[in-house]
Amino acid sequence: MFKLVKGIIFDIKRYAIHDGPGIRTTVFMKGCPLRCWWCHNPEGISPRPQLMYLEYKCIHCHTCVNVCPLRAITFDENEVQHIDREKCDVCGVCAEFCPTSALKLVGRTITVDELMKEVERDVNLYDSSGGGVTFSGGEPLFQPKFLVEALKASKERHINTALDTSGYAPLDVLKKVEPLVDVFLYDLKLFDEEEHIKYTGVSNKIIKRNLEFLVKIGRAKDVLLRFPVIPGITDTERNVSGWARFVSSLGGFERIHLLPFHDVSEKYRRLGMEYRMPTREKPSEETMKRIAEEFEEIGLEVVRGG
Ligand code: SF4
Ligand code: SF4
Known part of the structure; x- marks a missing residue:
């Protein structure tokens, strides 16, 4: 009974127009499996649920201190909360x-059946807009069994499916x-x-090989390339031209989306995670233009944003 296969998700977003x-x-x-320094969805990295603290909602009642069976929460003399995440x-x-x-668990298990009930709520909207369901993350290919069954269930209901992926997965998956x-x-x-x-944190060999595979089986037209523009990291001329040459040599792609970096340090803080980005600045207009032109030169339509 595949519909009882369970996965772990951290959100379901309706009315998405950039996915x-x-x-x-x-x-x-x-x-x-990746640890991108700029990851905009850090709650998707860990495969387990996480505790998130929203300071602006906290009324300092100290209930959490008293109910925690492991005594993992304390407040200091300035009423700043500390969660001992080791404990x-x-x-x-x-x-x-x-x-x-102010405290909430991020991440919950869900069966394919339960998920499809949520997804089906907007089936009329999908039909009228040419939309559907998108599996994102995290890395959806990291939960292959659940993903395959959720995709099958979507197809059975004639719902268009999209996969937002880093491309880092075994070829058989x-x-x-x-x-x-x-x-x-x-x-x-x-x-x-x-x-x-x-x-x-990982090699790009598998990612390039998987992209080559999709091209080889005639799926290039179904691939929307996405390029995160990360200041000082991905936005260098060498990096952009490397990808432009590679993509051009594979051929068949029609479009690339440029995804500009934005600061999500607050999200990391709420989850007690380290944010490794050395800058908080968005890419400049000049940089976005330079990168767009480079991809346009190889015949791709360039879209800014999701
Ligand atoms: S986080 Fe703790 S102290 Fe703050 S409102 Fe919730 S229970 Fe009260
Ligand atoms: S701090 Fe952790 S261990 Fe303590 S109650 Fe909250 S979730 Fe449970």
């Missing part, structure tokens, strides 16, 4: 008792998933392997 064609429902799945086992008791939802996906949103990060390892 593929038309109006979509985006399912954000937890777990990712915390993410049981969720504090979030349950917090009167203002991609082969299983590919026939069930209508549109791939495929990220290009660092062209140089050493730099890719430095800024994402």
Whole structure:
């Protein structure tokens, strides 16, 4: 009974307009093998639930301090909350008792059946806008069993499917998933392997090979390339021209989306995670223009944003 297969997700966003064609429902799945310095969805990195603290909602009632069975929460003399994340086992008791939802658990398990009930709510919108469901994350290919069954369930309901991926997955997983996906949103990060390892934690060989595979089987037209413009990291002339040459040599792609960096340090703080970006600045207009021109020169339509 595949519909009972469970996955772990951290959000379901309805009425999404930047995650593929038309109006979509985006399912954000937890777990990712990459560690990109600029990751805009840090809650998608860990495959497990996490505790998030929203300071602006806290009324300093100290209920959390008293209910935590592991004594993992304290407040200092300035009423600043500290969560000992080594001690915390993410049981969720504090979030349950917090009167203002200043503490919340990010990440929940869901069956394919439950997920499809959510996704189906907007089926009329998908039909009228050419939209559908997008699986994002995190890295959706990191939960292949759940993803395959969720994609199959979507196809059974004639819902258009998109996969937002880093491309980092075993080829046999991609082969299983590919026939069930209508549109791939495929990220290009660092062209140089050493730099890719430095800024994402993994080699780019698999990512390039998987992109080549999609081209080889005639799916290039279904791939929306996405290029995160990260100041001082991906925006160098060498990196952009490396990707432009590679993409051009593969051929068949029609479009690339430029995704400008924005500061998400607050999200990291709320999750107690380290934010490694050395800058908080958005890419300049000049940089965006230079990169757009380079990709236009190889015949791609360039779209700014999702
Ligand atoms: S999630 Fe559980 S262990 Fe962690 S701080 Fe809250 S109550 Fe304590
Ligand atoms: S229970 Fe919630 S509102 Fe009260 S101190 Fe803890 S985080 Fe703040």
